[in-house]
Amino acid sequence: MFLKTTIPAPKTLALLGALAALTATTTGCAGKTMRRLDPSKDDNLGGTLIDSADVMATSDMAAAEISKQLLASPRSDIVVAFSPVKNESVQPINTALLSDRIRDRVFAATAPRVKFLAREQLDEIMKEREGKRTGVFSGAGSKQLLGATHLLTGRIKSLSKKSEGDRADYFQLSFQLVDAEDSQIVWSNSWEFKKQGDSGVIYQ
Amino acid sequence: MFRRSARASIRLRAAALLLVAGGAAALGGCATADRRIETREFTSGLYASSRATSEARAAEGGADQTLDLCMAGTAALAAGDVNGAYRHFLDTFTDLEDLTATTGETAAAIVGSESSKRWKGDPHERCMNAYYLGVTSWLRGDPDNAAASFKAGLLRDADSEKGAAQSDFEALWFLLGMAQREAQHEDRGAQAFAKARELLPQNPYTDPARTADANVLLVVETGLGPRKAAVGEHGAQVTFVRRAYATASAEVTEAGRSLGRSAPASDVYVQAVTRGRKTLDNVNEAKAALKDAAVIGGAIIASNAGNQRNVNIGAGMILAGLLLQAEADTRHWSTLPGEIQVWTGKLPPGEHVLRVEPQDASGAPVAGTAREIRVTVRDGHVAFAWMRAGPLPTQLPAGR
Numbered sequence: 001m002f003l004k005t006t007i008p009a010p011k012t013l014a015l016l017g018a019l020a021a022l023t024a025t026t027t028g029c030a031g032k033t034m035r036r037l038d039p040s041k042d043d044n045l046g047g048t049l050i051d052s053a054d055v056m057a058t059s060d061m062a063a064a065e066i067s068k069q070l071l072a073s074p075r076s077d078i079v080v081a082f083s084p085v086k087n088e089s090v091q092p093i094n095t096a097l098l099s100d101r102i103r104d105r106v107f108a109a110t111a112p113r114v115k116f117l118a119r120e121q122l123d124e125i126m127k128e129r130e131g132k133r134t135g136v137f138s139g140a141g142s143k144q145l146l147g148a149t150h151l152l153t154g155r156i157k158s159l160s161k162k163s164e165g166d167r168a169d170y171f172q173l174s175f176q177l178v179d180a181e182d183s184q185i186v187w188s189n190s191w192e193f194k195k196q197g198d199s200g201v202i203y204q
Numbered sequence: 205m206f207r208r209s210a211r212a213s214i215r216l217r218a219a220a221l222l223l224v225a226g227g228a229a230a231l232g233g234c235a236t237a238d239r240r241i242e243t244r245e246f247t248s249g250l251y252a253s254s255r256a257t258s259e260a261r262a263a264e265g266g267a268d269q270t271l272d273l274c275m276a277g278t279a280a281l282a283a284g285d286v287n288g289a290y291r292h293f294l295d296t297f298t299d300l301e302d303l304t305a306t307t308g309e310t311a312a313a314i315v316g317s318e319s320s321k322r323w324k325g326d327p328h329e330r331c332m333n334a335y336y337l338g339v340t341s342w343l344r345g346d347p348d349n350a351a352a353s354f355k356a357g358l359l360r361d362a363d364s365e366k367g368a369a370q371s372d373f374e375a376l377w378f379l380l381g382m383a384q385r386e387a388q389h390e391d392r393g394a395q396a397f398a399k400a401r402e403l404l405p406q407n408p409y410t411d412p413a414r415t416a417d418a419n420v421l422l423v424v425e426t427g428l429g430p431r432k433a434a435v436g437e438h439g440a441q442v443t444f445v446r447r448a449y450a451t452a453s454a455e456v457t458e459a460g461r462s463l464g465r466s467a468p469a470s471d472v473y474v475q476a477v478t479r480g481r482k483t484l485d486n487v488n489e490a491k492a493a494l495k496d497a498a499v500i501g502g503a504i505i506a507s508n509a510g511n512q513r514n515v516n517i518g519a520g521m522i523l524a525g526l527l528l529q530a531e532a533d534t535r536h537w538s539t540l541p542g543e544i545q546v547w548t549g550k551l552p553p554g555e556h557v558l559r560v561e562p563q564d565a566s567g568a569p570v571a572g573t574a575r576e577i578r579v580t581v582r583d584g585h586v587a588f589a590w591m592r593a594g595p596l597p598t599q600l601p602a603g604r
Contacts, residue, residue, distance in 0.1 A: 046304050084348075088389045090356050092297065092337060092349040160359050165303070200305025203324050 048169040048195040049091045050156075058191045059098050062175045063105030066152065069177060069187040070110050080106070081117040081148035081180070089158035089171060098154065098173070106152075117148055148180045165199040242275055243538040247428065249595025251283035254539070270299040271323040271535055274333055278539040281340065282592045290340035297337045297353070300330050300360075318533040326432075328475040329537045330360040331373050335544075338376075339423065342383060342588045351383035361475075372478070374403040375423075375470035375544040378410060382421050382548075386586040400469075407467045409548045418548035419581050422466065423590045424560065426451040427542025429472040432534045439531040440492035442485065444476045449542050450570045451562040451593045456547050458558055465563075466545035473542065485532070498525030541592065551581045562593035572596060 037043055039052040070078055082103055085095035107116055118125070125145075131137035154175040161168045170192065177187040242261075245254035255276045262272035277292030303324060305313075313321040325333065334357030342350035354376045361373045371377075378400035381393030393415075401410045408414065427449030435443045454466040498521045506518025561574040572595055579587040 045302070047302060049301065086387070086389070087348045087352050088384075088387075089352055090359055092294070092341065092352040092356065095348075162359060197304075199303030200310055203303040203305060203321075 046197050048167050048197045050089075050093060050171055050173075054171070054173075054193060055097050055101065058173050059101035059105065061191060062154075062173075062189065063102045063109070065189055066102065066175070066177060066187060067106050067109035070106070070114050070150075075149070076113070078113070078150060079115045079117060079146050079148050080150045080152055080177075081119050083151050083153035085154035085156065085175075087156050089156045090160050090169065091156075091158065091171075093156070095154075095156065098156075099152075102152070102175070115146065117146060150186065151178045151180050152176070153178065165201075165203070166196065167198070168194060168196040170194040239271075239275065239538055242279070246275075246279055246282070246539045247594065251279045255279035255283060255288075267320060267322045268535060269323075270296050271325070271537060273299075274325075274329070274336075274537050275539050277336060277340075278537075281336065281590075282594065286340055286343045289336070290344055293333060293337040293340055296333055297356075300324055300333050301356075317529040317531065319531075319535055321533070323535050325537060326476060327360060327479045328472060329540070331357040331376065331475065332429075332472070332537065332540055333357075334360055335373075335376060335379070338379060338383065339590050342386075343590060347383045347386040347586075347588075348389075351380055351387050351389060354380035354383060371399075372403055373470060373475060374400060374407075375546065377403060378407075378469055378546060379421075379423070381415065382418075382586055382588075385415075386588070404469060407469060407546070408464075409467055409546050414548060417550050419585065420549045420551050420556070420558075420579055420587045421589070422456065422547040422549075422558065422560065422577070423588075424454045424466045424545045424547065424562070425541035425543070425590075425592045426454070426545060426562065427593075429537070429540030429542055430476045431538065432476075432536035434532045434534050436492070437530075438492040438495055439534075442532040442534065444473060446473045447542065450564045451573070452565040453545060453563055454547070454591075454593055455561045455563055456549070456558055457561070458551075458556055463549050463551075463558070464547060466547040466560075468543050469546045470544045471542070472540055472544070492530040495525045495528045495530050498522065498528065551579075551587075553581050553583050555580055558589070560591055560593075 040056045042053050043051070070080070082099050085099050087093055087095050103116065106114075128137065129142075132139040133142070152175065154173065157172045157174070159170040171194075172190050172192045174188070174190040176185050178185055239258075242254040242257040245251075245257060258272045258276035258279060262269050262276060273292045273296045277289045277296065280292060281289035299322075305321065309321055324330070334353050338350040338353030338357065341347075341353055357376045358371045358373060358380065361371050361376070377396050381396035381400055384391070384393035384396060397410070397412065397415050400407075401412065404410045409418070428447045430444035430446055433443050433445050435441050453468075456463045456465065502518045502521030502523075502525060504518070505521065506515050509515040509518055556579050558577045558579060559574065560577060562570040564570055570593070573593050575591060575596060577589045577591060579589050581587050
């Protein structure tokens with residue numbers, strides 16, 4: 001037993017002593033605090049995935065370009081429907097974070113010249129129409145449901161690498177405006193970024 | 205005479221210091237919550253109680269919060285609360301993506317007990333968290349994010365291992381392929397299916413002819429995952445212990461007609477033991493050696509001390525040795541399944557009620573575990589269902 005035991009070098013003991021002292025000074029209880037942050041800026045929590053700054057920057061740029069494209073069109077009957085953004089990346093994400101923000105900005109810049117459809121609420125709209133037409137709900141008049149002239153859609157893709165606790169993620173967020181009659185892509189653009197982060201030695 | 209009584213007095217003080225050191229060591233251990241209660245509740249089918257116990261622990265906060273929420277998630281899913289389970293897995297998914305550590309946390313885990321660090325699980329547990337987020341996302345009707353979760357799980361599989369074992373989590377590849385097919389991702393899951401076939405050539409459901417036209421996917425979880433135990437000098441090494449369970453597969457029938465049986469996709473024990481060593485495994489072993497050296501060296505110095513100063517030095521070394529915590533972190537997600545099995549089928553569009561009957565290795569039904577699952581088959585889609593082959597819960601999540 002004794003022979004098997006390795007006596008640590010003085011340097012190792014000194015290192016452990018220093019770490020012990022550091023532990024004592026840095027592991028005290030911290031109180032709960034709240035700080036309001038600017039969501040368009042990077043936080044200091046790290047991570048290599050899409051965060052609020054990426055959502056805001058990308059949706060701002062996409063919305064500006066889409067709005068410009070729509071307003072430049074000579075047509076006066078533009079009706080836009082939003083298809084869900086497809087997530088083919090490594091990050092589970094609510095893609096409505098992107099599509100809702102783009103819709104709000106495009107709406108603000110182009111309505112009322114451009115009309116927008118609430119296809120997500122179609123079931124509720126149909127129930128409401130049915131209720132009004134059968135006299136269950138009050139309300140007169142009947143309109144035809146609008147068809148879309150354009151579909152706005154998008155896709156998130158990613159590539160990831162990992163080595164000895166370090167991780168790098170490359171994301172590409174693409175959006176397209178498609179003519180809903182002849183399927184022609186009338187506008188398309190992508191935004192991309194790459195982030196690298198590492199993990200603590202105790203989790204490697 | 206005087207010299208002898210002085211030595212006796214010094215030895216007495218040394219013995220007293222040793223006793224104090226021993227007491228301090230006994231008191232100084234880091235107490236971590238014992239999760240036997242919620243595990244027993246889970247295995248007895250008391251999923252709601254198991255969940256409540258885990259959620260109560262999680263509410264206390266602390267280093268084990270993520271573990272408790274993961275355990276609450278498995279209990280919620282087994283009880284049929286898909287949305288509740290999803291929320292737990294989504295929260296913990298974010299926690300487990302962040303593998304950074306503060307200086308204090310690093311120092312505490314290296315110098316003190318490894319279990320003082322926030323629980324982030326072993327790689328197989330991180331994979332299983334992503335797997336559950338994928339399962340619950342799909343059960344909620346979101347195959348897009350299910351695919352993203354399975355993909356994230358595969359990336360986590362590469363956390364601590366290089367080489368052949370990387371990304372060999374067979375079930376995740378297969379589920380990724382099916383989810384990508386359902387979500388109509390670019391290659392419709394072709395790459396993932398190819399990898400699943402490579403890893404699971406014996407599994408009939410990875411046959412390309414079957415994956416191409418399957419429109420129902422059932423995931424069956426059997427048994428309990430491995431228990432993590434401390435072994436070796438001062439418990440400084442970790443080992444995974446396989447737990448015994450009766451279910452070998454599950455027979456799927458509809459209206460008395462056999463549709464086949466589930467086939468193994470991933471053995472969670474194998475996933476646990478093929479992940480390689482962590483950095484802290486080496487640190488714990490070094491601490492165990494240092495602990496012995498300090499105690500033995502201190503005892504030698506104290507027993508041969510010619511004066512009080514040397515007694516103090518010897519006792520100090522013994523105390524430091526006894527207080528040094530070399531035991532490996534044995535916290536683990538004890539409600540994980542032992543195996544993930546899959547079954548796929550091609551059924552006509554419409555409502556179907558599948559009876560799933562877990563069976564032992566001899567083909568005999570495992571009592572009290574059979575259940576019926578409703579699935580709605582639609583043209584061009586994959587209906588997804590999940591079940592845990594265990595005691596009957598109060599309610600099962602409906603298939604999508």
